[in-house]
Amino acid sequence: MNFVTLNNGLQMPQLGFGVWQVENDQATEAVKKALEAGYRSIDTAMIYQNEQGVGKAIRESNVPREELFITTKVWNSDHGYENTLQAYERSLEELGLDYVDLYLIHWPTPKYDEYIDTYKALEKLYQDGRVKAIGVCNFHIDHLERLLKECDVKPVLNQVECHPHLAQNDMKAFCAEHDIFVEAWSPLEQGGDVLKDEAVQRIAEAHGKTPAQVVLRWHLQNNTIVIPKSVTPSRIEENFNVFDFELSAGDMEDINQLNKDQRKGPDPSEMNIR
Numbered sequence: 174m175n176f177v178t179l180n181n182g183l184q185m186p187q188l189g190f191g192v193w194q195v196e197n198d199q200a201t202e203a204v205k206k207a208l209e210a211g212y213r214s215i216d217t218a219m220i221y222q223n224e225q226g227v228g229k230a231i232r233e234s235n236v237p238r239e240e241l242f243i244t245t246k247v248w249n250s251d252h253g254y255e256n257t258l259q260a261y262e263r264s265l266e267e268l269g270l271d272y273v274d275l276y277l278i279h280w281p282t283p284k285y286d287e288y289i290d291t292y293k294a295l296e297k298l299y300q301d302g303r304v305k306a307i308g309v310c311n312f313h314i315d316h317l318e319r320l321l322k323e324c325d326v327k328p329v330l331n332q333v334e335c336h337p338h339l340a341q342n343d344m345k346a347f348c349a350e351h352d353i354f355v356e357a358w359s360p361l362e363q364g365g366d367v368l369k370d371e372a373v374q375r376i377a378e379a380h381g382k383t384p385a386q387v388v389l390r391w392h393l394q395n396n397t398i399v400i401p402k403s404v405t406p407s408r409i410e411e412n413f414n415v416f417d418f419e420l421s422a423g424d425m426e427d428i429n430q431l432n433k434d435q436r437k438g439p440d441p442s443e444m445n446i447r
Contacts, residue, residue, distance in 0.1 A: 174186050174187070174188065174211065174213065174416070175187040175188065175393060175416065177354060177396075177398060179306055179329035179330065179354065180327055180329055180352045180353065181306055181329060183274070183305055183306050183329070185214060185242055185274075185275070185306075185329075185398065186212070186213050186214040186242055187393055187398050187399065188212070188214070188389070188393065188398075188399055188400075188401075188412075188413065188415065189212065189213075189214030189215065189216050189242070189244070189398065189399070189400040190203075190204065190207040190212040190214065190215050190216065190400060190401070190402070190409070191216045191358065191400035191401060191402035192204065192215070192216065192217050192221060192223055192226075192227060192402060193218070193221055193358070193402055194221070194402070195221070195223055195226075195402065195404055196223065196226075197222060197223045197225055197226040198226060199223075199226070199404055200217075200221075200223035200226030200227050200230065201226040201227075201229045201230045201233075202230075202404075203230075203403070203404045203409065204226070204227050204230035204231070204234075205230045205233065205234060206406050206409050207409050207413075208230065208231075208234045208236050209234075210409055210410045210413045211413050212409075212413060213236070213240055213241055213242060214241075214242040214243075214244070214400070215227055215231075215241065215242070215243055215244070216244040216245075216332075216400045217243075217244065217245050217246075217268075218245055218246035218248070218277075218279055219245065219246060219247065219248045219251070219260060219263070219264055219267075219279075220246070220248040220249075220279065224245060224264055224267035224268045225267045225268070225269075227243075227268060228267065228268035228269040228270060229269075231243070231268075231269075231270070232269060238270070241274075242274045242275070243268070243270065243273045243274050243275075244273065244274065244275040244276075244277060245264045245268065245273050245275075245276060245277075246276070246277040246278065246279040246310060247260045247261065247264075247276070247277070247278055247279060247291060247295075248260065248279055249279060249280055249282045249285075249445075249446060249447045250447040251291075252278075252282060252285060252287035252288065252290070252291045253287050253290055253291060253294075254290045254291070254293055254294045254297075255294075256291075256294075257290075257291045257294035257295065258294050258297065258298070261276060261294075261298055261303070261304075272303060272304060272305070273304055273305075274304070274305045274306060275304065275305065275306045275307070275308060275329070275330075276295055276298060276299075276304045276306075276307050276308075277307070277308050277309055277310050277332060278291055278292060278295065278308075278309045278310060278312075279310050279311070280310065280311045280441060280444050281309070281311065281312050281313075281316045281441055282444065282445045282446075282447065283316070283441075283442060283445070284445035285445065285447070288309075288312075288316065288320070289319065289320065289323050289324065292307075292309070292320055292324050292328075293324060295307040295326075296324060296325060296326045299326055300326075306329045307326060307328060307329065308328040308329045308330040308331065308332070308353075309328050309330075309331050309332070310331065310332040310333065310358070311331075311332070311333055311334075311441040311444065312331050312333075312441065313344075313441050313442060314343065314344060314347050316441070317331060317347065317348075317351075317353070321351065327351070327352070327353065328353055329353065329354065330348075330353060330354040330355065330356045330398060331344065331348060331353055331354075331355060331356070332355075332356040332357075332358055332400075333355060333356070333357070333358065333441075334357075334358055334359045334436055334437065334438045335355060335357035335358070335359070335360065335392070335397060336357065336359060336360055336361060336362040336365075336367055336388065337362070337367045337370075337373070337388060337391065337428050337429075337431040337432065338362055338365070338366070338367050338431060338432065338433050338435045339362075339432070339433070339434060339435055339436055339437075340429065340431075340432035340434075341355060341357075342432065345395070345397070349396075354396075354397075354398050355397050355398070356397065356398035356399070356400065357392055357397050357398070357399045357400070358400060359437055359438060360388065360389060360392055360399045360400070360401055361385050361388055361389070361401060362437055363437055364385075365437060367384075367388060367431065368384040368385060368388065369384070370384075370431060372427045372428065372430070372431065373387055373388060373428065373431075376420065376424045376427065376428070379424075380418050380420075381418075382415075382418060383411060385401070385408075385411065385412060386411060386412070386414065386415050386418075387420065387424075387428075388428070389401060389412060389415045390415050390418065390419070390420050391420060391424075391425060391428045393415065394419070394420055394425060395425075
């Protein structure tokens with residue numbers, strides 16, 4: 174496993190396991206399998222409605238809590254200072270944990286303009302030692318700029334949709350300048366066209382790897398934190414086995430050329446669902 178050091182000194186596995194769109198009971202088995210395969214970072218969220226299943230897997234595994242890195246997120250309907258503090262307590266209860274390692278704002282929902290107050294609640298949780306790190310998801314650069322200006326604790330990361338068809342180059346440059354990591358959700362474009370791309374398939378064949386492993390390796394070598402999701406045991410293992418090969422500079426450039434700034438998910442400026 175590769176680890177990255179966040180801007181507050183906390184170490185985080187660079188490869189984690191995501192459980193978006195995984196049913197609660199399925200999440201227990203999937204997370205157990207992921208922990209068996211070697212994953213130590215698990216990413217969930219209140220809105221996924223599977224925090225309970227994730228917590229059950231953690232309790233039933235033989236992995237000590239201090240070896241795990243657990244992330245969850247505050248949902249849009251819980252924005253605001255007091256609401257966020259209450260949402261955190263509910264997430265802890267669902268997970269059956271005393272703390273989470275990383276607590277994130279799921280979307281900025283700019284229409285409601287409450288993400289600053291919401292983040293201030295995250296700062297309170299962090300300052301009180303209730304969470305080990307705080308950050309955001311799906312923030313555009315202008316949202317981050319405002320956060321950096323109006324809040325005290327710098328987010329450790331911004332979790333955004335990122336894959337070779339949406340490389341997030343401007344975001345990566347901005348975050349690198351401010352010592353904020355980019356974490357990729359939908360890193361394989363939800364099993365999309367990028368895995369069928371001729372260049373990706375050619376590189377995979379040359380390395381004796383799958384297209385998914387090549388794309389995950391591209392993320393890792395770009396200093397991006399990545400959280401692939403699967404409920405298929407063989408895929409869970411396959412996505413973990415990306416530390417025994419390296420892409421060449423030419424391979425990386427060929428994949429970089431695939432960027433189309435093309436989203437699968439919503440644009441954060443327009444995502445105001447509560």
